Amino acid sequence: MSDELLTSVEMGEADRMAIASGPVAGIGLMRRAGEAVAAEVFNRYPEATHVHVLCGPGNNGGDGYVVARILADSGVATTIWASAAPRPESDAALAAAECPIAPRPLSGFEAGPGSIVVDALYGAGLSKPLSGDAARAADIASNRRLPVIAVDLPSGVSGDSGKVLGIAFTAAVTVTFARKKPGHLLLPGRERCGEIVLADIGIGDDIIARLRSRAFENRPARWLRDFPIPAVDAHKYKRGHVGVFSGGPSATGAARLSALAAARSGAGAVTVLSPGNAMQVNAAHLTSIMLRKADDLADIEEFAGERRPSAFVLGPGFGVGEKTRTFGLALLAAGQPRNAAAQVDGLVFDADAITSFREAQDVLFEAARRQNAPALVMTPHEGEFARLFPDMAGDDASSKLDKARAAAARANAIIVYKGADTVIAAPDGRAAINANGAAWLATAGSGDVLSGISAGLMAQAMPAFEAACAAVWIHAEAGSRFGPGLIAEDLPLALVPVLRELVEARRKVPNG
Ligand SMILES: NC(=O)C1=CN([C@@H]2O[C@H](COP(=O)(O)OP(=O)(O)OC[C@H]3O[C@@H](n4cnc5c(N)ncnc54)[C@H](O)[C@@H]3O)[C@@H](O)[C@H]2O)[C@@H](O)CC1
Numbered sequence: 001m002s003d004e005l006l007t008s009v010e011m012g013e014a015d016r017m018a019i020a021s022g023p024v025a026g027i028g029l030m031r032r033a034g035e036a037v038a039a040e041v042f043n044r045y046p047e048a049t050h051v052h053v054l055c056g057p058g059n060n061g062g063d064g065y066v067v068a069r070i071l072a073d074s075g076v077a078t079t080i081w082a083s084a085a086p087r088p089e090s091d092a093a094l095a096a097a098e099c100p101i102a103p104r105p106l107s108g109f110e111a112g113p114g115s116i117v118v119d120a121l122y123g124a125g126l127s128k129p130l131s132g133d134a135a136r137a138a139d140i141a142s143n144r145r146l147p148v149i150a151v152d153l154p155s156g157v158s159g160d161s162g163k164v165l166g167i168a169f170t171a172a173v174t175v176t177f178a179r180k181k182p183g184h185l186l187l188p189g190r191e192r193c194g195e196i197v198l199a200d201i202g203i204g205d206d207i208i209a210r211l212r213s214r215a216f217e218n219r220p221a222r223w224l225r226d227f228p229i230p231a232v233d234a235h236k237y238k239r240g241h242v243g244v245f246s247g248g249p250s251a252t253g254a255a256r257l258s259a260l261a262a263a264r265s266g267a268g269a270v271t272v273l274s275p276g277n278a279m280q281v282n283a284a285h286l287t288s289i290m291l292r293k294a295d296d297l298a299d300i301e302e303f304a305g306e307r308r309p310s311a312f313v314l315g316p317g318f319g320v321g322e323k324t325r326t327f328g329l330a331l332l333a334a335g336q337p338r339n340a341a342a343q344v345d346g347l348v349f350d351a352d353a354i355t356s357f358r359e360a361q362d363v364l365f366e367a368a369r370r371q372n373a374p375a376l377v378m379t380p381h382e383g384e385f386a387r388l389f390p391d392m393a394g395d396d397a398s399s400k401l402d403k404a405r406a407a408a409a410r411a412n413a414i415i416v417y418k419g420a421d422t423v424i425a426a427p428d429g430r431a432a433i434n435a436n437g438a439a440w441l442a443t444a445g446s447g448d449v450l451s452g453i454s455a456g457l458m459a460q461a462m463p464a465f466e467a468a469c470a471a472v473w474i475h476a477e478a479g480s481r482f483g484p485g486l487i488a489e490d491l492p493l494a495l496v497p498v499l500r501e502l503v504e505a506r507r508k509v510p511n512g
Pocket residue numbers: 011012014015029030033056057058059060061062063121122123124125126127128129130131151152153177201
């Protein structure tokens with residue numbers, strides 16, 4: 001797997017371990033990095049009239065000198081614009097010494113039509129916003145719409161957080177090394193990277209494994225082994241039973257979307273738990289999904305005792321207030337003696353179930369912490385996240401990845417911090433960044449479908465973190481494949497081809 005995401009510190013560590021453990025010196029890694037970038041220049045811009053390589057003072061600039069040397073050796077018209085000379089005796093100084101082109105000062109940077117830019121100003125070492133000549137160069141590249149190939153990261157983008165520090169380059173292609181960094185996937189960094197090419201520069205998988213990175217890009221390989229396939233002798237209740245709470249008579253649609261998605265995701269049975277006064281409305285719109293009245297805790301207890309549901313969704317369209325808190329806490333107490341819902345594997349709290357605890361966060365977090373509490377997945381969008389974690393939401397210094405992790409640890413829950421760069425985080429520090437979505441998913445009810453998929457997978461005994469990661473990926477994949485015209489009603493059916501491919505892939509997993 002090459003889906004680990006490395007911080008700048010971890011990447012530096014990988015660099016050191018690779019040099020210490022083998023025949024490759026620092027300059028060797030730099031040469032390979034430069035070669036990989038030059039190959040992209042040749043492949044993608046064979047017609048370029050002129051290549052401008054912008055070199056910074058550190059190793060990112062060092063990679064740039066390697067690129068410039070290779071281009072010049074091949075007869076490409078190449079100019080180097082340097083912001084400062086490399087530190088004496090550094091690898092970058094060696095790379096500059098091997099390059100036959102005399103650098104010109106970055107302050108004079110100019111570029112005509114038909115030329116392209118290789119941005120080797122700052123990569124992992126970016127420590128403050130671009131200023132002066134570097135900022136001016138970024139402006140020129142963007143105003144003249146020059147194609148930019150970024151080395152490691154577009155300069156101005158933080159590799160750790162994806163934040164743009166002031167001004168940044170916008171690349172058509174970014175060539176990064178060994179593994180991606182969080183800033184390649186988190187917004188707005190991801191948008192600045194263009195297409196991302198991952199180049200192997202000889203840092204082995206064994207070295208990456210030693211870093212024990214706990215962040216990765218959300219891709220099926222991470223959770224495919226746990227993806228449920230029904231056993232030959234399955235019956236509907238063996239495939240898991242999901243209960244989805246409905247709101248009142250004028251707010252029932254969200255629960256039905258969620259219920260449909262849970263059913264499509266493979267739960268063998270799904271029941272909409274409806275207030276008595278909304279039974280008629282729900283009944284008129286449900287066919288394979290079952291319906292049951294649930295006005296109070298006694299109703300839930302009776303349902304749980306008789307029908308043994310394995311997962312619940314609470315929140316979509318449910319309403320904000322005391323009743324939501326009471327239901328939520330009762331569900332979380334499901335593993336406790338003498339309580340409500342027998343044994344439940346997983347809970348999904350979304351939308352109103354999150355908002356209802358805005359003034360009572362600790363009560364929720366404590367309930368989730370109790371021994372034997374069912375696994376809890378919470379799926380806040382940005383607004384809901386701020387209601388539950390107001391101090392974290394406003395913290396400009398930390399990234400979305402940091403925030404989701406801190407929130408998961410505090411809440412004792414899997415946090416699915418939604419958006420175009422959804423982050424899924426577990427209390428133990430594991431975290432995944434999702435990048436296969438599309439803005440077509442920004443449509444009312446889309447989040448309800450996500451909750452249903454998560455519950456559907458948990459009901460089939462998929463572990464909560466893996467279930468949440470899978471749900472986010474499947475939802476995003478279905479939505480982006482469907483594309484224009486997508487409304488939430490389309491999503492449950494759009495899951496089908498994605499699920500089919502996953503099942504086929506899962507069957508091929510050895511010893512899976
Ligand atoms: N770590 C690795 O395994 C490898 C790293 N390589 C390259 O090395 C890069 C990292 O090198 P460095 O750690 O030298 O970092 P950079 O080259 O990104 O930055 C180095 C220097 O720039 C200064 N600086 C940062 N932001 C600035 C700003 N806005 N204005 C002015 N000065 C600023 C820093 O204080 C530091 O001295 C990677 O991005 C990659 O391109 C490659 O050579 C291949 C191997």
